[in-house]
Amino acid sequence: MRVSERLEKIPPYLFAEIDRKIAEAKAKGADVISLGIGDPDTPTLAPVVEAMHKAIDNPANHDYPPYNGTAAFRKAACDWMKKRFDVELDADTEMLANIGSKEAIAHVFFAFVDKGDYTLIPDPGYPVYKNATIFAGGIPFSMPLLEENGYLPDFDKIPEDVAKKSKLMFLNYPNNPTGAVCDLEFLKKAVDFCKKYDILLCFDQAYCEMTYDGYVAPSVLQVDGGKDVALEFYSHSKSYNMTGWRVGWVCGNKDAVKALGTIKNNIDSGTFKAIQDAAIAAFNVDKAEIEKLNKMYQERRDAAEAGLRELGWDIKPSKATFYLWLPVPNGMTSEEFVTLMLEKANVVVPPGNGYGKYGEGYFRVALTKDVETIKKCIQRMKDAGIRYN
Numbered sequence: 419m420r421v422s423e424r425l426e427k428i429p430p431y432l433f434a435e436i437d438r439k440i441a442e443a444k445a446k447g448a449d450v451i452s453l454g455i456g457d458p459d460t461p462t463l464a465p466v467v468e469a470m471h472k473a474i475d476n477p478a479n480h481d482y483p484p485y486n487g488t489a490a491f492r493k494a495a496c497d498w499m500k501k502r503f504d505v506e507l508d509a510d511t512e513m514l515a516n517i518g519s520k521e522a523i524a525h526v527f528f529a530f531v532d533k534g535d536y537t538l539i540p541d542p543g544y545p546v547y548k549n550a551t552i553f554a555g556g557i558p559f560s561m562p563l564l565e566e567n568g569y570l571p572d573f574d575k576i577p578e579d580v581a582k583k584s585k586l587m588f589l590n591y592p593n594n595p596t597g598a599v600c601d602l603e604f605l606k607k608a609v610d611f612c613k614k615y616d617i618l619l620c621f622d623q624a625y626c627e628m629t630y631d632g633y634v635a636p637s638v639l640q641v642d643g644g645k646d647v648a649l650e651f652y653s654h655s656k657s658y659n660m661t662g663w664r665v666g667w668v669c670g671n672k673d674a675v676k677a678l679g680t681i682k683n684n685i686d687s688g689t690f691k692a693i694q695d696a697a698i699a700a701f702n703v704d705k706a707e708i709e710k711l712n713k714m715y716q717e718r719r720d721a722a723e724a725g726l727r728e729l730g731w732d733i734k735p736s737k738a739t740f741y742l743w744l745p746v747p748n749g750m751t752s753e754e755f756v757t758l759m760l761e762k763a764n765v766v767v768p769p770g771n772g773y774g775k776y777g778e779g780y781f782r783v784a785l786t787k788d789v790e791t792i793k794k795c796i797q798r799m800k801d802a803g804i805r806y807n
């Protein structure tokens with residue numbers, strides 16, 4: 419059999435070699451600790467699980483859901499957007515349930531990108547932006563996220579001819595993998611740029627609730643005219659420890675919502691209605707519960723950052739996400755450093771170049787283990803003589 423050309427165009431899986439080495443170390447009996455995966459390690463919030471128990475017993479939840487999400491879920495999502503950002507949305511035309519953000523992110527490229535069209539994507543970035551561009555026949559153009567710019571793209575560096583041929587831009591703040599944040603002023607610039615070139619601005623809000631030290635993440639829809647050009651992608655996964663549940667929403671420009679909805683109608687049939695009921699319970703979770711989770715990540719962040727500082731890394735406290743993005747020691751590649759970490763400290767961290775070529779020279783740490791385990795990792799690095807300088 420012959421697979422499609424589009425599949426052959428997907429870049430090789432950069433973690434494959436590391437996965438092989440992890441399996442090898444584990445087979446030899448090594449006690450490997452992974453700080454690799456961006457998946458919450460504590461359970462889904464209790465009121466959500468409780469709501470699911472009830473929802474699953476309701477026979478009205480057992481048939482096909484409405485394509486765009488249940489009316490109750492869309493209303494609850496609109497109410498949340500109003501309360502959280504003071505953004506007004508129409509539940510019928512500007513709101514769409516998704517089966518987890520990744521699904522909607524991948525599909526939006528099929529709604530907007532034709533063969534030869536450019537997309538503007540952050541590098542380093544969530545790999546789906548690039549690969550879905552390729553699946554749709556488009557050409558991904560990397561916007562470098564550089565440390566000296568606070569990991570924000572410089573729109574002035576995008577060549578005019580590329581901007582003119584671009585159909586869609588993706589931005590993601592709070593950012594995976596860098597942990598960087600942005601302000602409303604930056605989003606205003608993004609809206610202006612996308613208006614000028616008639617580009618759909620897609621804003622990935624996967625981490626908007628995972629913030630620290632008083633930082634509050636903004637929405638593009640808070641910018642005047644944001645709704646003219648933008649779609650936002652939200653997910654219950656990281657905010658409420660619901661990665662396995664597969665639910666979230668997309669909202670913003672009504673023509674874009676309609677276009678994405680048409681692609682989705684022809685591919686999927688929505689999220690199980692019981693899950694949408696449980697997701698409504700998540701919207702109503704006491705704010706203190708979210709703060710408790712953030713406090714937990716903050717304590718882990720503090721432990722990791724203090725330990726890494728002792729080992730020579732110069733780091734400022736991260737304001738958001740459960741990731742730390744750090745340079746590898748001088749003279750090493752990302753790949754060499756993560757191999758050293760695995761072989762000498764039995765600690766797994768992903769190499770920065772797995773998120774794009776501008777990620778070379780960095781590695782990511784996911785704070786998805788408790789403080790004790792994080793301290794153990796630091797001790798292992800110390801014992802193995804792994805330092806930044």
Ligand SMILES: *Cc1c(COP(=O)(O)O)cnc(C)c1O
Nearest residue numbers: 518519520544594622624653655
């Ligand atoms: C985790 C993540 C998502 C998607 O999460 P879903 O579980 O598919 O909702 C989207 N974008 C980024 C940047 C992420 O890290």
